[in-house]
Amino acid sequence: MTLSPTQPLRAARTPHIPTEQVLRGLTVRLAPMPGAHSVAACLTVRCGSRDDAPGPAGAAHLAEHLRVVAEAEVDRAAVPVFARTDIARTYFQAIGPPEAVPAMIRRLVGILCSGTDRQAPAAVLEAERQAVCLETRRMDINPLLRAGPLFAAAAATEPGMDAIGRTTLASIGAVTADQVTALVADRYRPTNAVLCLAGPPAALTAVTDLIAAALPESSPRLGARPAAVPIAPAATDVLCVPELDGLVALTLIRSRADHHPDPHALLADAGPLVEAGRRIGLPLLGRTTISNADQQADVLCWRPETRAEQLLDALRAVLAAPRRGLTDQVVERVRRIRRQEEQFTRATPLGRALAVADRDQAATPAAGAAVPALWQVERGRATAAA
Template sequence: MVPGSGSSDQPSVEPPVRRSQLPGGLRVVTQQVPGVRSAAVGLWVGVGSRDESPALAGAAHFLEHLLFKATTTRTALDIAEVMDAIGGELNAFTAKEHTCFYAHVLDEDVTLAIDLVSDVVLRGRCRPVDVEVERQVVLEEIAMRDDDPEDLVGDLMHEAAFGAHPLGRSIIGSTESITAMTAAQLRSFHRRRYTPDRMVLAVAGNIDHAKVVRAARRFFADRLEAAPSTAPRRRPPPPTMAPTSAAISRPGEQTHLVVATPTAGRVDPDRRALSVLSTIIGGGLSSRAFQEVRERRGLAYSVYSSVETFTDAGLFSVYAGCRPDNVREVVTVLDHLLADIVTNGVHPDEVQRAKGSLRGGLVLGLEDPYSRMARIGRRELDGARHTSLAEGLADIASVTVDEVDRVARRILTQPRSLAVIGPRRRGYLPVALRNAIVVPRHHDGTGVSS
């Protein structure tokens, strides 16, 4: 091997994903990551904002905060001191369809990390005093989101695209729902839904599968024989998506906008081709949107595209932030750009560049234990087959120009939703979009909330 070349005549063998299922339905998945001295532990729960009623909007995220406050055996300070003493990281995040509580530690501290994560998730106390303290923290987080128009316009786009469906609601809830939520409601939500049959324990790094399983049996012992969850497992049906425009008028130096079209869910066989298409449109410095909107015309500093998928629905979107006087031109340019791809297709060179970008991103994104843990935990929770890195790279490489063109015609010809946040001015949108729905979200006359 030439020094620094990163190539070898001997193909590397990727350690397999190992899986065990324990009584009560808890699934344990692990993967060794060669050459590291750390490990990432994630307890994935198949509960997210999609599982909430309107009255409980934001409950899963509220619980993500609250469960760290106290367990039956530890205080919040105990948890913090234990993690600080081993130099690890303990955190969590909530999404539309799941929540993950995770720790990143030295390999010698894996058992302790499993203990801490399981203790927080299974035995968090949800005390009324903690609810009142953490309520203020979540309200501050909502206020912080409201002050970040790039975040807020994303939530507004979900509302425009999915309407009253739970996927249309903000993950963090609203000021009204968080203010009204009681400790009893949160305890009930936790008790009925956070059960082992809805959980995946994913661990990656310098670890041993058998040792992880033994730790899981130990720390989940009082829950593994429990009855399955009593909460309904059926989620609301897929949303019926209709093109909608939504706008929030607020002072500012920039207007933030998102144009989006619906896509299929995670099991869509065209998902790789859609990823290639999104990369071509707005996935990098050579993408069409970046080149046309920023480099050639100087209309925006930030412009990019993305694909977001759920179990049975999804969105392809393009974001741009620009001065209010440029909104109409930016929307028009994006409209022409998407129409040109539908009419004239993509170029083979673009497809090759996009596939190279995706392949590099996949490999670089799996270089550490946390990213490996996230990959295997999410796939197990979704019921997806665990594929190797080689299979993932082969899937990307197999995408053809014809497949990308076909996906473009299917996705980009659908009616689009538009979300806009910024100063509202006469004629700032093309005629077809001027009837945007102004969404009243001012909570104190100066700010914006969901």
């Protein structure tokens, strides 16, 4: 048989795959990637460190650990899950060959739904508590790691920016099994989550049926709460870290959706702010970015000792005319890094799954929307530099 060259051969071979739908309250997003050889999945749950209150700090992080090991009957070695707890969300990611998709879906839907109303066995709870303590010990030993949350909370308007910084070995030790169970029962529900899979189209054709089969037929948890749940601030008291007295910091508050290169270039190691401190003999002490649901805070900090005013004057001079110090080389380097990040998102199933699952931010704001501020630490608290 002779085929006409105008016949849509590729279209006939590629089934239609819906990019987004809601299955029993769970938002499901699929990202077909022709040419991909693996499948990645990302489950995001709107439950993060800012949801710890009114219990001790660290409850959400401990809940994340316990959800990963929740179901004993699941072959966890066959579908490894990588998890992390941020301020506003918890992420569970998995990757594997196309034939692993059914097990991957059962695993992630099980994390979201299975046994969320049951307490973990005491031995499992204590084992995972020690794992969370191991991660937190770094902040107890090195208070500088709390500087980012301290300054971000002072500068941002979105509550909970210091939530992770409030976690200590003592607070984790105070988290009870009842508190974790209550947090999971309230937050780990289909209406409060997004599940995304990215990979070759052929591997995604039956995904919706597999997810529907894995979700419970009926449950009060499916529709009892809307997708977006207003949260209260993680704490009403101000974070206090006396060990950081004397630090000077610059914060830049902007939308999480803001990818304009100018703020990145301004904050870069070769950018004008870091260079301003370097010129007067004060190298940058550290940097971090704190991301919340809608806002993110970029934080640069220095330890100027007795030269705080000299440093502040140098930083103010840069902020008065920020574009003057942005050389073409710095801007191009930042753009190159951004292109590499975009390529990871576009070309790898893992990058695509994470980006699509997290695709609920506001539209990119206009350039110049970022808000800078200067701070000093006095008696453990971040205060605006005079």
